[in-house]
Amino acid sequence: MIKCEHPQHKTKPKYICKESDGCSERRNPGVQHEWMENGDVSLYDDTRAGVLMVFFRELKAADAGTYRCGVNVSHYTESFTELQLNVKHDAKYPKSVTESAHLGEEVNITCQIPEEHEVHFCKEDDNNICQNISSSKVTQMNGSSERNEERVFTVIISNVSVRDAGVYWCGAETRDTYLTFISLNTKVQLNFT
Template sequence: MMIKCEHPQYKTKPKYICKESDGCSERKNPGVQDEWMENGDVSLYDDTRAGVLMVFFRELKAADAGTYRCGVNVSHYTESFTELQLNVTDDAMFVTESAHLGEEVNISCQIPEEHKVHFCKEDDNHICQNISTSTVTEMNGSSERNEERVFTVSISNVSVRDAGVYWCGAETRDTHLTFISLNTKIQLNLILAPVVRREGESAEIIFSYDSIYKSKSKSLCKGKCSTRDRNTLNEEKETKTDRLTLNDDVTARVFTGTITGLTAEDAGKYWCAVTLERDVNYLYTHLIVIMNEELNLTKYEGDDMSIQCKHHDEHQKLFCKAHEPSMCVKDGVSLETIRDDRFSFSDEASTGVFTVNITDLREEDSGIYWCGAHIITKANLQLL
């Protein structure tokens, strides 16, 4: 939540905020003017040009509710303040959106009909104040119910800079106070082009980053990187396996992880993690490993056939007919759907295998098939 307290007549006087229901025992002040400063669980900004104290609350808790005093020290003996009541509810929402580099993405949220919309993007200090600098091609609201409306922002030509955390909420203004309640968190992940390599080859996983992260340490992260069971690859692991090399070119602002001697275990989703107060994992790509062992199938017309395909991610399955696997990769690592009643799929998630069944084989079914997920097997089908 953001609170803006206006004190236009005391622009350069020291300002503070405290919880009156606690007796104002702890007064939080910026300490420095015209610069965001962190003070405990809040960040404060004393805007001396406008005479405004901005207070940004992160991750509100039920205990934060109460009466606050937003004031200014006029002199040693005199102060001026405004009281405000903060209520904390459980209606916060978290949404994850993913977009491919160069695409357009729509970010939507609901706000009460009578409130002004506030849409912002977190900066390096996790403060959400301004709209993203991206090209906003659409910003409108449409009524769905009597009390709430859907607000949509469209960002065109998505770039690396657009990845991150956005917030959407309602803005309410009183005489000398502005309340910005940010209750919808949208994490925008950017999907980079997949890396397709054969077993035994080397793969370069390349991430570009914004200039603000030049001095930050970076790591290559595989799998569920936002949870405790994530698998982080780092320099220490390189020493153990001697197959991983990490390179950070700060001049070109490119971070590269090179894996040699690829195996099936190397396949999967990789994130670029930048170490700040917490790891930021907004950019990811898929490493697809083609197994050297091929399936050579010879059948007669009219026969039925089954092909077993390996996978370790039930949301990413691939089966298609093409000369090269790169032709199968559509929108990153999406399924190439086959609209034919003769083709059916069965999945045994516990075994890491899904099966493709083809009935009543025809001459046009001959050719090269690719199946799997991040691990892909080549199947050559010849009909007699």
């Protein structure tokens, strides 16, 4: 996921495009405050925060390249930030894990990330969009998130209920001035036994 911030142009239409394609296909949500699918990409224009969220599903090598994340300031003017998207698989991180739990018990979900990044943990919603649940700064679920030198963190979900079942993702978050990159590297399927 990529978050492009345009705080000075919160309500203006935002877009993302690939420069190697000459930016011929500008993807924009078309609506505000609602996830919109555009091929294998989902987009969300948050005008309250001035942020365009771009969620790539099933990244492929062909998705790599230079992108523009921009905003149409006026009919003749735009403002954009260039970003480089690299697609690579790191074999030291498992792609998929299945965890089982009993209702009312506690489940520990353990993930690895590169040490220099912040932790990102999210759960897929009905639209297959990964909604933030916890980061190394904020915990929004019943549980805790820990980080240590071994680049491992554990999310503990206590008193597991039916609504906790589903697909979670572990990943790393990198921030720049107006860009946030979230790389989701491990899929965790939580089932009940």
